Amino acid sequence: MQPSRRVTIVDVARHAGVSTTAVSKVMRNAYGASPEMQIKVRAAIEELGYRPSAAARGLRGQTYTIGVMLPEMRNPFFADILDGVTEHLGGTDYQVLMAACCNDEPGEIRITEAMIDRSMDGVILIAPISSRRHLQKVARTVPTVVVGRHGTSPDYDTVTDDDFAGAGLVVDHLVALGHRRIAHIEHAERNPVRLKEMPNAQRADGYRHAMQAHGLGEFIDIASTTYTQQGGYLGAQQLLARAQRPTAIFAGADIVAMGVLDALTEAGVSVPEDISVAGYDDTMFAAFGPISLTTVDQAGHQMGANAARLLLDRIAERNRPTAQIKLSPTLIPRRTTAPIS
Amino acid sequence: MQPSRRVTIVDVARHAGVSTTAVSKVMRNAYGASPEMQIKVRAAIEELGYRPSAAARGLRGQTYTIGVMLPEMRNPFFADILDGVTEHLGGTDYQVLMAACCNDEPGEIRITEAMIDRSMDGVILIAPISSRRHLQKVARTVPTVVVGRHGTSPDYDTVTDDDFAGAGLVVDHLVALGHRRIAHIEHAERNPVRLKEMPNAQRADGYRHAMQAHGLGEFIDIASTTYTQQGGYLGAQQLLARAQRPTAIFAGADIVAMGVLDALTEAGVSVPEDISVAGYDDTMFAAFGPISLTTVDQAGHQMGANAARLLLDRIAERNRPTAQIKLSPTLIPRRTTAPIS
DNA sequence: TGTGATGTGAGTAACGTTTTCCACGATGTT
DNA sequence: AACATCGTGGAAAACGTTACTCACATCACA
Known part of the structure; x- marks a missing residue:
């Protein structure tokens, strides 16, 4: 019942009547252990309840x-x-x-x-x-x-994820519903490297590009805040204050869309009747009945x-050459987007 | 540029002109190192960018x-x-x-x-x-x-968390709003030990006890499913099929409440006008505007x-004797619960 | 001038694996 | 018959740290 000493590879080796090397080989499925040896050693491991110490392993080889x-x-x-x-x-x-x-x-x-x-x-x-x-x-x-x-x-x-294309999906969807004044809320980013590498920047670029492609360049309207609920709230307030209000808001992330919904509710604007809202990520709560947010699934x-x-x-x-995998997102239309009235 | 050998405690010791013991002591803020020694060693550590190997540490002492x-x-x-x-x-x-x-x-x-x-x-x-x-x-x-x-x-x-008391808070709240037919959705549990130890069981017990305390024993009505969205959906369907529908549903967890809302929406029942709904956990999404779920905060x-x-x-x-800490939950009333009409 | 404390530092044996040899017998090849 | 090859298994040296033990000053006190 006292804190009994840990079972080590040495115990297993002794119990099976072999060397520690042999046990090590069996544990790692390494080359150089005959079938009989494997069986003998595995039996000993089983009987003693041996578990290898990751610390000791890490000192020489892998830690798994x-x-x-x-x-x-x-x-x-x-x-x-x-x-x-x-x-x-x-x-x-x-x-x-x-x-x-x-x-x-x-x-x-x-x-x-x-x-x-x-x-x-x-x-x-x-x-x-x-x-x-x-x-x-x-x-x-x-x-x-x-x-x-x-x-x-x-x-x-x-x-x-192909964030550039994903943003395009949202714009396409909204344009197909008849929207033209489609605004976007982005996560502000100054650092030039991150500006190229971060998903938020790609989404903003994709938005701009898709708007241009639809001949809606003049309606490009971006509120620059952060990818948080608070950021969505503030961004929506900015957009509502415009001389010409947007008819649709594409939030760069679902959590941002939550803030947008809060701001719109507060302003007495109804969704999707007055303004359509779309997010990005297809997070769990986007699917909840009372929310039912149109969004983009990234195939996480x-x-x-x-x-x-x-x-x-x-x-x-x-030293294999590095690979880059880019996955295609899909649009998940739900009830926060509707044809323009 | 080649995978340079890792900096070890030996390198630091040599660079500082002391023993490895000394370096080890400084790293662990252990007793027996003079201030000058500390300074000397820390400088060497800094210069060489030394970081201790957790694997090696684990073999003898702590891994932190x-x-x-x-x-x-x-x-x-x-x-x-x-x-x-x-x-x-x-x-x-x-x-x-x-x-x-x-x-x-x-x-x-x-x-x-x-x-x-x-x-x-x-x-x-x-x-x-x-x-x-x-x-x-x-x-x-x-x-x-x-x-x-x-x-x-x-x-x-x-x-x-004092789950028993937390369930009581919910029942008290609903009773104060005039509800009497208050149903509960619990996570089914057979195992007798878990029946005592799991929070879900405590919540169900707390619900029963509070109902009795309010003289509402006859209205105790429990749907036994699971703590999942699906479980909430099924549980709500069961409750809606009762001869006498409840006027309030206390779901054992917020995620269960989401399923309840889905089922109620589907059945054309409006919340909170027809039926009030409460959850437990105060998860992030409970606070979202469109959901605004009455729930219990566990002070996570x-x-x-x-x-x-x-x-x-x-x-x-x-070998210190063990301690048990029980924290008190608080009710967070939101818009899914309302006075009975 | 001894006699203990005390504070400081070093030497060295673990800790439990993996890895790198090397030895040995069996088998195949000229 | 000589020689290389292969498959199998063991001995022993790492790996980087901490814990244990001991040595050596220094200091206070009788």
Whole structure:
């Protein structure tokens, strides 16, 4: 009943009457163990309830641990990605551990370093906001896949949604419903590199491009705030104050659309009769009956599965050229968008 | 530019002209290092960019890692708890790593074992559904705090919400609004131990008790499904089929209330005019304008902070008697509940 | 001038794996 | 018959840190 000493590989080896090398080989399915040896060793492992120490393993070889960094936990879209990752890794020996971040660069640096310190075999960074320099540094130390950030690198693989096209889907949808004054709420971004690489910037670009393509360049109207509920609230207030109010608002993220709905309700504007509203992400709550938000599905599950696959490939072959996977989003029309009246 | 060898404690020691013991002491703020030594060593650490290997540390001492097990990622209530944990641990050297679970016992076993294998210094288990036996086993191996599960143990500390009282708050609120036919949707539970320990069971008990206390015993009406959106949908359908429809539905969780709203909308019942609806958890979406769900706030942030505190205490002193912390919930009235018409 | 404390620092043996050899016998090839 | 090849298994050296033990000053006190 006392805190009994941990069962080690030495105990297993002795119990099976073989060397520790043999046990190690069996544990790792490594080459050089005969079938009889495998059976003998596995039996001993079973009987003793042996579990290898990740710490000791990490000192020499792998830790069979994959780290996933999330910018936050409240956006269910990230849960979709994670599901894809864990599902793909389900059959393997790898264990996924996550760390949620504070959405700032120092926090991201702290977390990535913590993962490196813990000798993780690979990391998946979801929508990181760190400088490109930092990402490269991480990727040169540990196999890395970056999800939800555009731009290519020789050091890490990427998986992204085609945000440019996704924004186009929304504009197309609204134009087909007869809207012309279609406004957009974006996440303000100054940094020139991020301006190219972050999804929010791509969405804004896609919006502009689609508006031009429909000959609606003169109606382009962007409120620049943040991707938060508060940002949506403020953005909608700005747009309502325009001389010519928009008939449709394309919020860059579902959570932004929630703020928009709050502001519109407060202003006595009804949705979708007076103004149509669309979001982006297809987060869980977008589907709830009372909300029923038109939005864009990013196929988070597939993004996660692809990220996991790329990471395993890279762990297996460190110097493989990097890959960029871009997935196509789909429009999910619901009840917050309607034909113009 | 080549994968340069990692900087170790030996490099730091040589660079500072001291022993590795000294460096180790400084890293851990351990006793026995003079101020001059501290300065000298810290300078060397800085210059060389040294970071200790958690794997090597784990082999002898601590890993400075705390594991948090979550039953799922989509319930934002868990994010609140996590915020509390990370905030409390912010100033320390500990790093929090999470693992999301599949909400079944094999999955929980896999995750807890993975955390033990990785020599984590402590674990926080949030709303675990595993057998008590397994929890005890984990707690005897590694310092453990269990959050959101009632029942005491000599091996682990607990932090819970007073679910019994919380359910009472909801019933009180509805009774004050004039309701008498107040129905409840619970998460079905057979296992006798869990029946006592799980929050859902406590909520159902609290509901029954409060109804009795108000002299409404005859109106007690429970639909037994699951704590999911689907469960709420089915539960509401059952309740609508009663000879005497309830005038208020208390769903055991916010996500259940979402399903209830779907079913009511589908049946042409308006909320709160025809039927009032209340949830539990005060999840993020409950506050969204179009939903505006009356619910109960569990003070997740405080739960997390308390759990972290207890865990640090237990890590410091392993054989301290265990503590049970119970936090009081508060009712958040919103627009889905109204006086009976 | 001894005699303990006390404070500071170093040497060294773990910790539990994996990896790199090497040895040995069996098998195939000239 | 000589020689290479292959399959199997073991011995022992890492890996980077911490815990334990001990040595050596310094200082206070009788």
